[in-house]
Amino acid sequence: MKYMLLVCGDDTNDASGMAPVEPWVEELGDRGVRRHGHRLALPADAVTVRVRGGEVLRTDGPFAETKEYVAGFDILECDTLEEAVEAAAKHPVATIGAMEVRPFWEDEDAQGQIRRLDAELTEAARTGDVERRIACYAQDAEVVAGGRHHRGAEALRKALAETSVEPVTREVLESRIHVDESVAFGHALVRTDGRLLRVTTGYRDTGPRWLIAHEHATEVSS
Missing domain, CATH: 3.30.70.1060 (Dimeric alpha+beta barrel)
Structure with a gap:
């Protein structure tokens, strides 16, 4: 405690x-x-x-x-x-x-909140809901995926709106999370639409909830 x-x-x-x-x-x-x-x-x-x-x-x-x-x-x-x-x-x-x-005031542990955030991201991808996905990210989030660097949630929203015309399958195969007070780091292996990705994520505790502040996804060679 x-x-x-x-x-x-x-x-x-x-x-x-x-x-x-x-x-x-x-x-x-x-x-x-x-x-x-x-x-x-x-x-x-x-x-x-x-x-x-x-x-x-x-x-x-x-x-x-x-x-x-x-x-x-x-x-x-x-x-x-x-x-x-x-x-x-x-x-x-x-x-x-x-x-x-x-x-400290007892609440759900940080790891539990972050895993719930990741489950929300998976569900948003499955349903093709762009706004629901964006809600998982901080406004100043830095996201690197598919060789493209998106600075801020608005840039990510535009990119997703262009590419997410269909729902996306997303499955987290393995995940490790390290929490240090108001920041956390996650390393995960994610399968999405037939591709295998190694995802490194930085999370920030904004007070009401945890949000993704940094995300870097690289494709794993089969």
């Missing part, structure tokens, strides 16, 4: 004797516990945005005046909350500030 670790600094404490963070990052990275993370700029560089009565209100600085502030974040993948708490307790900032450990 994934956990968000909010690293909270405290201006009232002396950080001069704090241990360096790099060994903690390296150890948890080697163990596959720390998936991602980064430091944040100081609260003085923050901008707080509110909308009231349709008017956008912008205030320089953090949303709350406090000695404690979020100095950075880390995304952990642990089997239990206790394991995440143990990892947080070893963070050097825990000795002078505070660490907030919060589980």
Whole structure:
């Protein structure tokens, strides 16, 4: 399960004797516990945005005046909350500030969403529905297929409209997916209308759903 670790600094404490963070990052990275993370700029560089009565209100600085502030974040993948708490307790900032450990909202796993997207693409090809196929791609997607390079969903739409006058058979023979937070990579062997293709796909998590951001298909010699 994934956990968000909010690293909270405290201006009232002396950080001069704090241990360096790099060994903690390296150890948890080697163990596959720390998936991602980064430091944040100081609260003085923050901008707080509110909308009231349709008017956008912008205030320089953090949303709350406090000695404690979020100095950075880390995304952990642990089997239990206790394991995440143990990892947080070893963070050097825990000795002078505070660490907030919060589980991600549980949803369908990323691999399941991506495989469902691929099934949608297969069904759209089978029915010859161009718009349904385009809906599987990001607007800025880069697609290389049949020796042609399509930049953006609109270019791909025009190409499909020219060639997809009939439904296309599409069968995924084998597929491997690697997910890393908001991006994922897939390698698949696909049979379509008698041709065998090796397809490499880059996916992007757009928030509401995963979409194809890059696709490169090459024909496999028989």
